[in-house]
Amino acid sequence: VIPVKFTYRLPATIEEASALLAGHAHAAVLAGGQSLIPSMTVRRTAPSMLVDIRKIGGLRGISKLPRKGGLRIGAATTLDEISGSPVVAATHEALAEAAGSVGDPQVRHRGTIGGALADGHPSGDLIAAAIALDATVNVSGPKGTRAIAAADLVTGPYATSLARGEIITSVDLPAAAARSGSAYLKIRHPGSGYAVCAVAAALTVGADGTVGSVRIAVTGAADAPVRLGAVEKAGVGKTVADAAAAAGKATTKAGLTYRSDLAASAEYRAHLASVLTERAVALAGERAGSA
Amino acid sequence: VVDGQTHGNIALGVGQALLEEVVYDADGRILTDSYGTYPIPRAMTLPNLETARTETPTKVNPIGAKGAGDVSNPPVAPAIVNAILDALADLGVRSVEMPATPERVWRAMNAGAAHAAKGAAGKGASAKVGARAAAAANGAAGKTAAGKPATRKAAARTGGSRS
Numbered sequence: 001v002i003p004v005k006f007t008y009r010l011p012a013t014i015e016e017a018s019a020l021l022a023g024h025a026h027a028a029v030l031a032g033g034q035s036l037i038p039s040m041t042v043r044r045t046a047p048s049m050l051v052d053i054r055k056i057g058g059l060r061g062i063s064k065l066p067r068k069g070g071l072r073i074g075a076a077t078t079l080d081e082i083s084g085s086p087v088v089a090a091t092h093e094a095l096a097e098a099a100g101s102v103g104d105p106q107v108r109h110r111g112t113i114g115g116a117l118a119d120g121h122p123s124g125d126l127i128a129a130a131i132a133l134d135a136t137v138n139v140s141g142p143k144g145t146r147a148i149a150a151a152d153l154v155t156g157p158y159a160t161s162l163a164r165g166e167i168i169t170s171v172d173l174p175a176a177a178a179r180s181g182s183a184y185l186k187i188r189h190p191g192s193g194y195a196v197c198a199v200a201a202a203l204t205v206g207a208d209g210t211v212g213s214v215r216i217a218v219t220g221a222a223d224a225p226v227r228l229g230a231v232e233k234a235g236v237g238k239t240v241a242d243a244a245a246a247a248g249k250a251t252t253k254a255g256l257t258y259r260s261d262l263a264a265s266a267e268y269r270a271h272l273a274s275v276l277t278e279r280a281v282a283l284a285g286e287r288a289g290s291a
Numbered sequence: 292v293v294d295g296q297t298h299g300n301i302a303l304g305v306g307q308a309l310l311e312e313v314v315y316d317a318d319g320r321i322l323t324d325s326y327g328t329y330p331i332p333r334a335m336t337l338p339n340l341e342t343a344r345t346e347t348p349t350k351v352n353p354i355g356a357k358g359a360g361d362v363s364n365p366p367v368a369p370a371i372v373n374a375i376l377d378a379l380a381d382l383g384v385r386s387v388e389m390p391a392t393p394e395r396v397w398r399a400m401n402a403g404a405a406h407a408a409k410g411a412a413g414k415g416a417s418a419k420v421g422a423r424a425a426a427a428a429n430g431a432a433g434k435t436a437a438g439k440p441a442t443r444k445a446a447a448r449t450g451g452s453r454s
Contacts, residue, residue, distance in 0.1 A: 187393070189327075190330035190336065191327045268398075271397065
């Protein structure tokens with residue numbers, strides 16, 4: 001049951017969509033509808049206008065970035081297309097795994113990467129992988145276009161740094177360096193499918209077998225998905241096995257305030273964050289070594 | 292029909308043993324009011340089931356029929372919980388509350404290990420027990436997320452022990 005009345009618009013261009021959103025106080029973007037519609041159903045949100053962006057061209061698909069290398073993923077690309085893409089899986093494993101871990105097949109066939117990121121869910125899967133892979137989120141709004149670092153996108157539970165009228169148009173993933181690898185490991189809630197806790201790790205391994213650089217993000221554990229800078233530092237310069245163990249231990253001192261709810265206590269989430277970090281770093285390192 | 296009833300009852304028992312719990316807040320409002328907060332077993336989280344039955348017609352009615360619905364439910368949850376306790380016996384775990392969620396199993400393992408360490412302290416074996424518990428707890432985090440290992444074991448037992 002969707003009890004609140006709303007108007008429906010189907011703009012043909014991104015500029016038109018932005019103008020509609022900017023000119024209306026309670027408008028929401030409709031893309032895959034897999035976060036918005038359930039949220040309207042339980043009345044967590046009650047937009048008075050839905051701006052359907054599915055007829056806007058050029059928002060869907062995965063392409064290679066011409067200049068710097070890397071990948072551009074259109075905002076309306078479905079999670080199923082991302083998890084099933086051999087191109088993404090070859091170089092950006094964590095993103096393919098995060099997309100494949102969302103909900104169920106029906107949700108993944110409709111849900112989009114742009115929608116998953118714009119939702120700002122505290123247990124969002126895609127955002128954690130995007131942070132670890134140093135992705136950039138491209139947006140278009142009334143004042144033109146801009147790029148937001150994935151780590152700066154989600155600012156709190158269901159809150160993002162997107163301004164009114166701004167729509168995510170694509171996500172850019174930097175080219176994977178030589179001997180790099182990534183992984184996304186998740187403990188799924190058996191009911192909702194959201195992460196009770198999940199960790200994304202991306203790293204490079206030098207010729208001497210030690211970890212050169214590492215990026216780690218955790219989701220589901222705290223109020224918002226977050227990058228673990230202090231944990232990353234603990235792993236640099238060590239062999240993959242030592243880096244994994246050190247990073248796992250360092251999560252306890254990462255200054256995170258773990259969430260406590262029906263799905264898990266803060267204490268158990270802290271345990272999961274530590275275990276998953278260790279495993280994600282180890283798996284990413286294994287992939288980097290064989291890349 | 293009988294096989295379908297049996298499959299359904301095993302699924303119910305799996306849910307009871309591993310997933311399902313009604314939680315209220317202090318004002319008596321139900322917090323587990325959707326399948327997102329009140330998980331039940333789904334086709335993708337259940338193992339394949341093998342069932343066997345023995346047919347012993349009753350003599351007290353003309354066609355020899357007996358009820359064959361709910362009778363397959365009662366053994367399921369005890370079989371699963373017994374399987375968990377059997378697996379954790381060497382950690383000194385004697386009981387775990389239902390539903391045996393990953394967090395409850397983890398807590399039981401920690402408490403069991405602490406208890407065992409206390410008991411063994413005089414014999415100098417506490418470090419060894421502690422290390423085993425830590426390694427096991429590590430494993431529990433990933434592998435029991437969907438309750439799969441315990442479910443498989445229990446389902447096999449349920450199928451095999453019916454006579």
